[in-house]
Each structure stands twice: as structure tokens, then as C-alpha cells.
Amino acid sequence: MKRELKVQPIKDGTVIDHITAGQALNVLKILEIKPGTKEVVSVVMNVRSGKMGKKDIVKVENRELKPEEVDKIALIAPNATINIIRDYEVVEKHKVFLPTEIEGVIRCANPSCISNTNEPVRSKFQVVESGAGGEGEEVRSRLRFRCAYCERMMDLDDVMEQL
Numbered sequence: 820m821k822r823e824l825k826v827q828p829i830k831d832g833t834v835i836d837h838i839t840a841g842q843a844l845n846v847l848k849i850l851e852i853k854p855g856t857k858e859v860v861s862v863v864m865n866v867r868s869g870k871m872g873k874k875d876i877v878k879v880e881n882r883e884l885k886p887e888e889v890d891k892i893a894l895i896a897p898n899a900t901i902n903i904i905r906d907y908e909v910v911e912k913h914k915v916f917l918p919t920e921i922e923g924v925i926r927c928a929n930p931s932c933i934s935n936t937n938e939p940v941r942s943k944f945q946v947v948e949s950g951a952g953g954e955g956e957e958v959r960s961r962l963r964f965r966c967a968y969c970e971r972m973m974d975l976d977d978v979m980e981q982l
């Protein structure tokens with residue numbers, strides 16, 4: 820008999836699929852799943868995927884993601900899909916969305932930026948992609964973020980340091 824390795828279905832929770840290969844641990848970081856967590860989490864890395872070559876998958880039981888968590892995941896895994904599972908059924912499935920402007924998600928690296936002072940100003944960045952087309956890792960390496968207040972440019976590595 821051929822042995823097949825299948826990921827167990829979950830009863831309730833979220834399956835994040837089509838994560839850019841190598842980003843699963845960063846997704847866990849975004850979800851604040853740390854060593855010692857009591858959450859039931861499955862991580863699958865570098866599995867074959869027709870479309871992308873390789874992908875990562877993260878499953879979190881008994882948890883549905885907040886919109887701001889989904890927005891952060893979009894930054895590092897622009898092709899990810901979010902599947903909400905209730906009672907073993909996929910009740911909602913959507914692709915993450917990389918907006919052209921992100922508010923309140925990341926901090927400006929410029930310490931004297933108005934968004935870093937005590938002023939009641941939420942951070943705001945324009946998402947800049949240099950070049951067109953491509954997906955996955957390619958997009959990731961091209962993403963830049965320009966502060967709407969001081970025009971400081973940040974790249975994805977700067978953002979990852981904050982997560």
C-alpha cells in the first residue's frame with residue numbers, strides 16, 4: 820500500500836495557504852505564535868505547488884485572523900490565501916490583498932518623523948513596487964514603502980525587523 824502523507828483537516832480555525840516558500844515562520848511571528856504557545860498550529864514548509872513551485876502552509880486551530888494580521892501577511896506573502904474553517908467546512912476563502920497604502924501597520928524608521936512623535940498621527944506608507952509583473956519571492960524583493968509624512972523609504976527587511 821502506498822503511504823500518503825496528508826495534513827489533518829481542522830475543525831475550526833484558519834488555514835493560510837500559498838505562503839511564499841520560506842515565510843511560514845515569519846507568518847507565525849506576525850500571528851505572535853511564539854515558543855511555549857498553547858495554540859494548536861501546523862506548519863508545512865516547502866511543499867510542491869503547481870503555481871508557485873514551492874509554498875508554505877500554516878494552520879491555526881480555533882482562531883480567525885484579525886484584518887491587521889492579514890494585512891501584515893500580505894506584505895511578506897502577497898499570494899497567500901486565507902481559508903476560514905468552521906466545523907470542517909471552508910466558510911470563507913480569499914486572497915490576501917496588498918494595498919497601495921498601509922496605515923498603522925508599520926512604524927517609520929525615521930525617529931523624528933511626525934508619526935513617531937506624540938502627535939496623534941497614524942503611520943502611513945505608500946507601497947511602491949519597482950517593476951511590473953511577477954509574483955511570490957520576486958514581488959517581495961521589489962516591495963518598498965514610502966512614508967507619507969517624511970518620505971523615508973523602507974524595504975521589507977526593515978519591516979520584518981519590526982514584526
Ligand SMILES: [Zn+2]
Pocket residue numbers: 927928929932933934966967968969970971
Ligand atoms: Zn516618516
